[in-house]
Structures are given as C-alpha cells and as structure tokens.
Amino acid sequence: MPHIVVIGAGVTGLSxxxxxQEKGYTVSIVAKDLPLPSEAIQTVxxxxxxxxxxxxxxxxxxxxxxxxxxxHEWSVTTFHRMHAxxxxxxxxxxxxxxxxxxxxxxxxxxxxxxxxxxxxxLGMPGWRRLTKAEFPDxxxxxxxxxxxxxVNPMVYCAFLLRRFVARGGKVVQGEVREVEEVWAMKxxxxxxxxxxxxxxxxxxxKDMFVTRGQTCLVANTCDATVTRQNADGTWTFCVPRxxxxxxxxxxxxxxxxxxxxxxxxxxxxLLSMFAATYPKILGEKREFQVIRDIVGRRPTRHGGPxxxxxxxRPEEGKVxxxxxxxxxxxxxxxxxxxxxxxxxxxxxxxxxxxxxxL
Ligand SMILES: Cc1cc2nc3c(=O)[nH]c(=O)nc-3n(C[C@H](O)[C@H](O)[C@H](O)COP(=O)(O)OP(=O)(O)OC[C@H]3O[C@@H](n4cnc5c(N)ncnc54)[C@H](O)[C@@H]3O)c2cc1C
Ligand SMILES: *[C@@H]1O[C@H](CO)[C@@H](O)[C@H](O)[C@H]1NC(C)=O
Ligand SMILES: *[C@@H]1O[C@H](CO)[C@@H](O)[C@H](O)[C@H]1NC(C)=O
Numbered sequence: 001m002p003h004i005v006v007i008g009a010g011v012t013g014l015s016x017x018x019x020x021q022e023k024g025y026t027v028s029i030v031a032k033d034l035p036l037p038s039e040a041i042q043t044v045x046x047x048x049x050x051x052x053x054x055x056x057x058x059x060x061x062x063x064x065x066x067x068x069x070x071x072h073e074w075s076v077t078t079f080h081r082m083h084a085x086x087x088x089x090x091x092x093x094x095x096x097x098x099x100x101x102x103x104x105x106x107x108x109x110x111x112x113x114x115x116x117x118x119x120x121x122l123g124m125p126g127w128r129r130l131t132k133a134e135f136p137d138x139x140x141x142x143x144x145x146x147x148x149x150x151v152n153p154m155v156y157c158a159f160l161l162r163r164f165v166a167r168g169g170k171v172v173q174g175e176v177r178e179v180e181e182v183w184a185m186k187x188x189x190x191x192x193x194x195x196x197x198x199x200x201x202x203x204x205x206k207d208m209f210v211t212r213g214q215t216c217l218v219a220n221t222c223d224a225t226v227t228r229q230n231a232d233g234t235w236t237f238c239v240p241r242x243x244x245x246x247x248x249x250x251x252x253x254x255x256x257x258x259x260x261x262x263x264x265x266x267x268x269x270l271l272s273m274f275a276a277t278y279p280k281i282l283g284e285k286r287e288f289q290v291i292r293d294i295v296g297r298r299p300t301r302h303g304g305p306x307x308x309x310x311x312x313r314p315e316e317g318k319v320x321x322x323x324x325x326x327x328x329x330x331x332x333x334x335x336x337x338x339x340x341x342x343x344x345x346x347x348x349x350x351x352x353x354x355x356x357x358l
Contacts, residue, residue, distance in 0.1 A: 001026045002193040002352045005185065007176050009034045010052035011153070011337045012326050013198030014160035019341035020196075021167055024354055028170040028187045035157035038245075045260050051200055052157055054213070054296025056239030056248045057334035058150040058225040060099060063122045065109050068304060071332065074339020076123045081338040082149045093155030095242045098126070098224040099148035102135060102277065104231040106142035113144070136277050139231070150225050151334060152241040183321055194322040194352040196344055201299040202306065202327035210297040211330065212257035215250035216267045218281075219289035222247050226278050236273040238281060246291050247281070249274050253331070255300070262293030301328030307340055309347045322351040 001024055006017040009031035021027045033050035041047055059079060063072050086094040103110070118127035130143035165171060170189055176182055182195050202208050227237040239248040249270055271288050275281060282288065305328040311321075324347045326340055 001354065003028070003187075003190045004194045004196060004348060004352070005030055005182055005187070005192050006196040006198055007031065007182065008196075008198035008200060008327075009157070009161065009171070010050065010198065010200050011055075011057075011157060011160075011333050012200070012329055012340060013196065014157055014164065015337040015341035016196050016198055016326055016344040017164050017169060018160060018167075019338075019345045020348060021164065021169055023345055023349070025348070026168075026189050027164070028172065028189055029164065030172045030174055030176060030182070030185070030187075032173070032175040034171070034173055035154050035161050037158075038154045048260055048295065048297060049201060051296055051299055051333065053154055054215075054294050055153050055334055056150065056215075056225075056237075056241070056250070057153050058099065058237075058239040059148045059335040060101070060225075060227055061122075061124050061127075061146060061148070063113070063118070063124065066107075071304070071336060071339075072122065074336040074343070075332075077339035077342060078335055078337055079123075079125075079149065082151075086149065089159065091155075092159045093152040093243050093245075094149055095151075095240065096147065096149050097240065098145050100130075100145045100224050100226045101143060102130075102140040102226075102228040103142040104139050104229065110142050118144075118146070140228070145224075148225060150239050150241065152243040152245040153334070155241075155243045155245065156334075179323065192321075194324065194348055196348070197323055197325045197327060199327050200329070200333075201297070202301075202325065205301070205306065205328070207302040207306075208328060209256050209300050209302070210258065211300045212252065212254040212259060213250065213294075213296045213298055213331070214252045214254075214262050214266050214270070215248045215294045215296075216270055217246050217248055217291040217294055218271075219246045219291055220281050220283055222278070222281050226274075228277050234273075236270065236277055238274055238278065248294070249281075249288075253298075258297075260295055262295050267293055298331045299328055299333075300330040305329050305336070305340065307343050307347070309351055311351070322348070324348055324351070
C-alpha cells in the first residue's frame, strides 16, 4: 500500500492520519510535539506553537452566510463522527451537551435563521431560537441553543494517537526542517509516497498569522457550553472539558499578538463577565476555583484554512512527490477536524491512488 507521512500530531494531523489509515494507506506520523497531559506542562512557553492542548474545545455552529459553506459542511461531518465516537468510545473525551449562544448586536444574517432551516437544511440538531425571557439581561438581543459536543483536548488527542498506533501506525517524534528530509526518511514502512503538511501554523506561508487567545481553566463544572458576543466585539464563553479537566472560561482573540504571558487583569475580567452571563457556573460555593491561565496561538490564515495539493516538480529521473497541505485551522481545528480529514483523504486518493503503488 502507498505510504503517507503526516507531519504534525495536533488534532488535524491525527484525524487525517486515521482517515488515511481507515481507507487502507500505510501511514506514519512525524511530529515535533505529541499529545501529553496538559496538566503536566509546567509553562505554556515551550509548547506555545502546538495549539491543540490550548483549545477549549467545543463545536459552535457558524452556518452560512455567517461562515463559509465549506467550513459548515466540515463541521456537520465532524459532528456526526464525534457523535459516533462518543457512543463507541467513552474514553475518547467527548461530551454531548447543549450549546447556548447570546448575541448583543446580531447582524442581519441572523434574521433568516429559522428552526426549520437550521435543523433541516443546515443539519444542526436540536436548534431552537431562545425567547427574550430566556436571555440573561436586556443587552442580549438574539439567542439560540442547539445540540453540540465538547472535548477534553489532550484526552481526545491521546485517544486518537492510541487508536492510530493500535491500528498499525508508526509515530516518530522529530522536527522536519526541509521537505526533502521526509522523502529520504526510513521509517520501516517502506519508501514515502506522499506527505500531509498538518503543521498547524505552516510557518513560511505569508497569509498565516497568529490569533492569541487567553483563557482561564477553572475546576467548576458546567452543564452547557455557553458563548456570548458582546456589542464591543469581545467574547465571553465557557467550554466544559469534563474527564476531570475542569472548564475553560474565555476568551480573547488578539490577531498578531505574540505575547506568551497571561494577564491577571484579563483573567479577572473573563471570569466576572462569564459569571454575570451564566451565574450557575459558580456552584454552591458562589466562586470560581481557578486552576491555571492558558495562552494559545490560533493558527489563522487570510482566506481560510489551506487544504490543497501541491505537486512537487519531479527531478530528472525521479517521480514527483505529493504534498497535501492541511494547516491554518485558526480557532476551529477541533470542530472542523473530521471534515478536513475527509478532504485530505480525498486529495491523497486523487494523487496517490491506493491501487497504484509507485
Ligand atoms: C484559546 C483557544 C481556544 C480554542 N478553542 C477552540 C474550540 O473551542 N474549538 C475548536 O475547534 N478549536 C479551538 N481552538 C483552535 C484549535 O485549538 C486549533 O485550531 C487546533 O488545535 C489546530 O490544530 P492543528 O493540528 O492544525 O495544529 P497544532 O495543534 O498546532 O499541531 C501542529 C503539529 O505540527 C507539529 N509541527 C509543526 N511544525 C513542525 C515541523 N517543522 N516538523 C515536525 N512537526 C511539526 C507540531 O509539533 C504539532 O504536532 C482554540 C484555540 C485557542 C488558542
Ligand atoms: C514559535 O514560532 C515562532 C515563529 O516561528 C518562533 O519564533 C518561536 O521560537 C517558536 N516558539 C517555540 C517555543 O518554539
Ligand atoms: C508546510 O507548509 C508551510 C507553508 O507553505 C511550509 O513553509 C512548510 O515548509 C511546510 N512543511 C512541510 C513539512 O511540508
């Protein structure tokens, strides 16, 4: 079978590797950073460019025309796969719950979002418009709830990695500096026929930039994932991680901000904003139990994620090699993961068909 090397062991690389493996490809993963318990990471600095540990991570629907058709389709594909996984593998770290959204200044696009359209055409189960009486305060002008999922990121990524290895995948920890290195790799699984670039930030692509996010992990539990968009452009949200992982209270979105240090002032603001919107989070003790601050860099790209084939030019007497890029997932890597993985599989199949081992 053709041998595909996936560079990267974030949620994108792991999901893509499994999708390729399920189809019948021989797959290896080469990655600088591998899933590890986020509780064990002392400082965020050394792993700040590995975004997957720092996500929430929840699925928040962004249907067209609020978002792109392509991304919405990926999120629907991911939803179904997460649903099946949560049923078959309780240890995967996935929890299904209600998603609740409050918006202070909704754009005109929200007017067309009826229950009928949301559930039937857009595939968002359990979608319902909230009534005014259900809003937390009068600044909220629009709200909805729906069925959705959250993951505990490193429980989930470690599960994907184990599944990949249990099914015959090979994992090598290391940094790739030149694409040529990959073609020359000897990974016990035969020569390399294609590569997936799931490096997250795709450093070197001029369209890429980072969007800093500061959140705060608390021990409080919550029964729903709640998101509020304020009129001034700020956000307040919670993502219950479950599996003893606490709840993420967020969060900032700061384009091109490379600061690795969390701000205490921002932490206090995030916590008080969220408690004002969803007081239930405080529980019987009426307070937050802070575990730690989180700073992450969403690998963001002008024009959206790059999921695309690049055929490297064949040198004289050699066969051209195929690179499928899969990076730039920004703030949506988890919620788009299985849709992206299917797209990657599709692109690999077109360039390196299973039947025609080169
Ligand atoms: C605060 C915050 C909150 C978020 N919340 C959510 C959320 O609720 N829902 C959601 O869907 N997403 C969320 N995200 C976004 C999500 O975390 C990212 O989109 C996702 O983790 C990106 O995954 P990735 O696999 O593409 O990249 P990464 O996780 O960064 O993985 C990249 C991989 O490539 C490896 N690598 C890079 N360069 C090389 C190299 N040269 N050689 C070898 N290996 C290399 C790395 O070591 C790593 O293994 C959030 C992000 C932040 C920061
Ligand atoms: C993260 O990436 C940036 C940009 O390439 C680099 O300058 C920085 O050293 C990296 N940080 C770590 C901890 O790897
Ligand atoms: C991944 O893509 C980026 C951007 O094009 C590039 O700089 C990097 O070298 C690629 N990495 C691999 C391993 O293909």
